[in-house]
Amino acid sequence: MSTSPDTAGTADTAGTADTSGTADTTDVPGAPGKKHAPTPPTPPAPDRTEPPRPKLPLPALLALATAVFLTSLTETLPAGLLTAMSRDLEVSESATGQTVTVYALGTALTAIPLTAATAGWRRKRLLLTAVAGFAVANTVTALSSAYALTMAARFVAGVAAGLAWALLAGYARRLAPAPLQGRAIAVAMAGIPVALSLGVPAGTFLGHALGWRTAFLAMSALTVVLLAWTVAAVPDHPGARSGERPRMLQALGVPGVRPVLFVTLVFVLAHTVLYAYVAAYLDGLGMEDRTDLVLLVFGAASLVSIWVVGARIQRRLRALTVAGTLLVAAAATLLALLTDGGALVYVAAALWGLGWGGVPTLLQTAAGDAGGEHADAAQAMLVTLWNVAMAAGGVLGGVLLDALGSRSFPPTVLLLLLPVLLVVLAARDHGFPSRRPGADSGTED
Numbered sequence: 227m228s229t230s231p232d233t234a235g236t237a238d239t240a241g242t243a244d245t246s247g248t249a250d251t252t253d254v255p256g257a258p259g260k261k262h263a264p265t266p267p268t269p270p271a272p273d274r275t276e277p278p279r280p281k282l283p284l285p286a287l288l289a290l291a292t293a294v295f296l297t298s299l300t301e302t303l304p305a306g307l308l309t310a311m312s313r314d315l316e317v318s319e320s321a322t323g324q325t326v327t328v329y330a331l332g333t334a335l336t337a338i339p340l341t342a343a344t345a346g347w348r349r350k351r352l353l354l355t356a357v358a359g360f361a362v363a364n365t366v367t368a369l370s371s372a373y374a375l376t377m378a379a380r381f382v383a384g385v386a387a388g389l390a391w392a393l394l395a396g397y398a399r400r401l402a403p404a405p406l407q408g409r410a411i412a413v414a415m416a417g418i419p420v421a422l423s424l425g426v427p428a429g430t431f432l433g434h435a436l437g438w439r440t441a442f443l444a445m446s447a448l449t450v451v452l453l454a455w456t457v458a459a460v461p462d463h464p465g466a467r468s469g470e471r472p473r474m475l476q477a478l479g480v481p482g483v484r485p486v487l488f489v490t491l492v493f494v495l496a497h498t499v500l501y502a503y504v505a506a507y508l509d510g511l512g513m514e515d516r517t518d519l520v521l522l523v524f525g526a527a528s529l530v531s532i533w534v535v536g537a538r539i540q541r542r543l544r545a546l547t548v549a550g551t552l553l554v555a556a557a558a559t560l561l562a563l564l565t566d567g568g569a570l571v572y573v574a575a576a577l578w579g580l581g582w583g584g585v586p587t588l589l590q591t592a593a594g595d596a597g598g599e600h601a602d603a604a605q606a607m608l609v610t611l612w613n614v615a616m617a618a619g620g621v622l623g624g625v626l627l628d629a630l631g632s633r634s635f636p637p638t639v640l641l642l643l644l645p646v647l648l649v650v651l652a653a654r655d656h657g658f659p660s661r662r663p664g665a666d667s668g669t670e671d
Contacts, residue, residue: 280406281406282409283461285459286401286459286461287414288413290394290401291413292455293353293390293456294390296421296449297386297387297390298418298425299425299426300363300383300387301387302326303430304326304380307429307434307438308322310437314371315372316373324377325376327620328377329380332385333385333391333609334610334617336384336385336388337606337610338606338607341393341603341606345602348462348463349462349463349464350460350462353390353456357452357453357456359382359383359385360383360387363386364379364383366378367379368440368442368446395414395591396601398410401460408536409536409539411539412532412535412584412587413536419525419579419583427522432444476603477597480604481596481656482592482595482658486593486604486608486658488645489547489657491611493646494611494612494619496642496646497554497619498618498623499623499626500578507635508567510631511564512566513567519572523575526576526579527580527583528580528583531550532583534546535583536584539584543588544659544660547658548647548650550588551581552647553581553582555640555647556577556581558578558636558643562636593608596656626638
């Protein structure tokens, strides 16, 4: 055994190293027979440098957020351009309004089978395919002068949305380190309130100023930019192996998946009943010319909600879901008590946005956590039920408006939110647990 570098310089007068494993000794001058141990090696200084904190891949996540923005804006933009579109397509406004319905149907009918069929595709290839579908559908919509062709293009856009929605939350999770996965989904889902609060008003203004076809062509141009952005900035990930393909029935049997899907269906239904007919409700309060301002307040509060949820979702998913439900319920209660317009309407819109803004992130995260190895299947079912709820909300809101008037919307929202709250509270062990899996692995700011 050779002498270590730390002791070699102090043992020049020592004899042959003791092969038994004991330390070398040196004669003590003036004291024959007495030995002393060599100076022990100096231990290395402890490494006080902290490991680098995990960071979000923001360029990639912002590309996903832009894809979410594009899906939401493509779905809702016709609502602000109905008059001009119906005139050019030579159909009634109610028929033009079905361009929103057929989009939702395209998503609802195809999200589950297409997610299963493309499970083995590499994630980047699938995302580029979905985004390209938007480019084609919006371009055809902008150039079409035939109602049937326009409806077909809108259905294709809905199919592309189904692919994108089933993919985006899981993709965002895989791009981020484990402690920041909830925050990554929050960044990606920020495209929803941005589209509703800023994109739709901007697209409506552009359509009124330059024509509705220009608004759709502008979205096609944005899609081309997004394709290049995705190629350059979004890392690729493999799809599922053949034995890992999503199985919907197996996912339904996983504890926690059904409560999350129920909450998704009913919560989105409650929100859509009010959001789809908010202009009619405000008209009943004498605020028909303030719809844009009310939605702006709603959108700004939604952005705040997304920031809070992104910062706290890793440890507070259950509490945030309960808080979101209660905030939307508080907004509905306030709206139900109002008899005319005024400042309290804006207060209610702010409460509504604070409660709703983070809900897509919370539900997508809850579905992924509950689904586990069946997360892709759970996400596909969530996307399907989300769009079913949106279509049903439009139908239910129309029935309520004709039968009971716009004043019936807030009490209906309250009635629907009651089972949502009860299910969230009951799903303490699975679905909406008090603590997310892996929550101890990271810290939150």
